[in-house]
Amino acid sequence: MKFNAMTGALLGALLLTLSNAYAETPAAKADKPVHGEYRDWRVLGVSHRTEKNTLRAIVGNDKAIEAARGGKINPWPDGAVIGKIVWKERPHPNWPSAIVPGEFSAAEAMIKDSKKFPETGGWGFGHWEGDKLVMNSKEKSAECFACHTAVKDADYVFTIPALP
């Protein structure tokens, strides 16, 4: 096959395809992850976990927000879902004393259903994989719950609603 205009065009198309394929690799997508429904939820609180070097926004579905604003959170009602959005911390590039979100780390969920999760204080523990909410393994959930027993008196929730 001679290298002519046609093979040149084909080669160009092939290179374009390869280049698009490269752009679609997970690594290239890392700065724009796929998010779940928590992205549209409203703010319950924020936190800076200094021992983990992470910043968090804690958001709630409508049921959780309504409960927080009404002061009806001990216990939180069935149907409330709390989302914890976690980023690695970094200094703001133009204002270094401000610690702001760097790379997105994870989004985790606490789902209140007292009938379904009686053994873990009525809460199910999950996380989002992209836009899909997935329940944690039994082992991982036990780990979550063990830590959250520190705030048993607040129905196992660390977040103190900041916009009541």
Added chain:
Amino acid sequence: MKFNAMTGALLGALLLTLSNAYAETPAAKADKPVHGEYRDWRVLGVSHRTEKNTLRAIVGNDKAIEAARGGKINPWPDGAVIGKIVWKERPHPNWPSAIVPGEFSAAEAMIKDSKKFPETGGWGFGHWEGDKLVMNSKEKSAECFACHTAVKDADYVFTIPALP
């Protein structure tokens, strides 16, 4: 007038009224401030201003959220409003390495209207007094703008949207 059952009841009612009146004083209300529409807006970012000992949630109205998700923020579109909710920092009472919102400090606004605010990069600077959005004085706005010129290249906005 003798002190009998009737005067006792009247006295009781009077005390109850006084106690309710007391509960309605601004001081007693301080732990539940009145919030503006920003309370229903979605998250653009969070920050920990370590030099000011404050935590912030940065939220946007629908126009701002749409722009952030579409990557159309240089410049931000007219109609975008960014809200900055500020709290004093405090260690979480049950997990001291987590810095969380303490007392509510203020909620401030940047309002994009390139025709209305040409002298300050197209942004108007305001703040909420309870649920009312009030524009800042000329002096205060000049102060806001002076600081925001540090991020002129990002259309004067410090917040780098964290959920694009």
